[in-house]
Amino acid sequence: MIDIAAGPDGTALLHWPVDPAGPTVDALQQAVTAAADEVLAEGRHRVEVRRPATDPVGRRALLLSGFRQEGVLRQAAPLPDGGHGDLIIYARLASDTVHGPNGFSGVMNSALPRKRLIAHVVMRDPAGRVLLCQTTFKPDWELPGGIVEPGEPPRQGAVREVKEELGVDRAIGRLLVVDWLPPYLGWEDACELIFDGGVVTEDDLAGFELDQREIVAVRLCTLEEAAELVIEGAHRRLTAACTVADGETAYTEHGRRV
The missing domain is CATH 3.90.79.10 (Nucleoside Triphosphate Pyrophosphohydrolase)
Structure with a gap:
């Protein structure tokens, strides 16, 4: 389901196709967590994912898997109608706290609005x-x-x-x-x-x-x-x-x- 590619400087890049009829949030969360755990156990220090803003299932699964939202690549994702949408960058570091209250708070702090x-x-x-x-x-x-x-x-x-x-x-x-x-x-x-x-x-x-x-x-x-x-x-x-x-x-x- 998930492709793993080598990125620069010890980063692993995860990718999977956007499929409206694809896996549920829970199933995708399990797959993303397993893939991230695997590459971090191999010694990589960072796992990065870029998801279209129009993919709520994938974005939700990443947050539930302990990935922090880091930024937006504006108009970087081609759309079926010929236009372009935003790509959201997520990452999980080997040093990140993923579980428990601190992990949850860190993840939500990265994704919630800040005034x-x-x-x-x-x-x-x-x-x-x-x-x-x-x-x-x-x-x-x-x-x-x-x-x-x-x-x-x-x-x-x-x-x-x-x-x-x-x-x-x-x-x-x-x-x-x-x-x-x-x-x-x-x-x-x-x-x-x-x-x-x-x-x-x-x-x-x-x-x-x-x-x-x-x-x-x-x-x-x-x-x-x-x-x-x-x-x-x-x-x-x-x-x-x-x-x-x-x-x-x-x-x-x-x-x-x-």
Whole structure:
């Protein structure tokens, strides 16, 4: 049922034809597990499989066999209608934990969706004007902050991003807003956390050391002025952050309170 071929650098490649009338998930899982166990017992360190995105039975069997999903080869699989679909790459390493809770969690962690997490910071002057950044990579302005790194606490991510973008260490306060962002400019959807960055003055701005690769300029502006600089959803969540009650955290979706 399963062909085994030698790949580069001690990798074994498994393959079998896509057959809608073929084996069940359970039968295929047993065959895939046996083949992987065989080649790993022979001393290979990696078993790799590439399955069309249109093969749910094969993809399910691989996950049940302890294979991790590693990536997508876009439009790499020819389709019967002459078009092309995606190929999903799976692999199992000799060092992988396959059985028990850790094995299950590792497999599912590789295959389940992961949302991008963004941490931004609201800094306001005594008059209530908000600090915004003009960026090098998009036309609309933005709050200081950015994408949280894997394994990084969101608040610490906000501290790091402010340091990188503005060149200053800021004490980051409480969480003001949790917002869901729809897809935008090629990005998939994400969740954004907005933290209180405290009071900032024009003198503080003069002391910033901007990261010129990302930040062109900074300015303080009213919410009315910000409406001309940021996209509509960003203005809604910025308004929510500036008007949230003391001790409250607002939950919004695309800036709209829910």
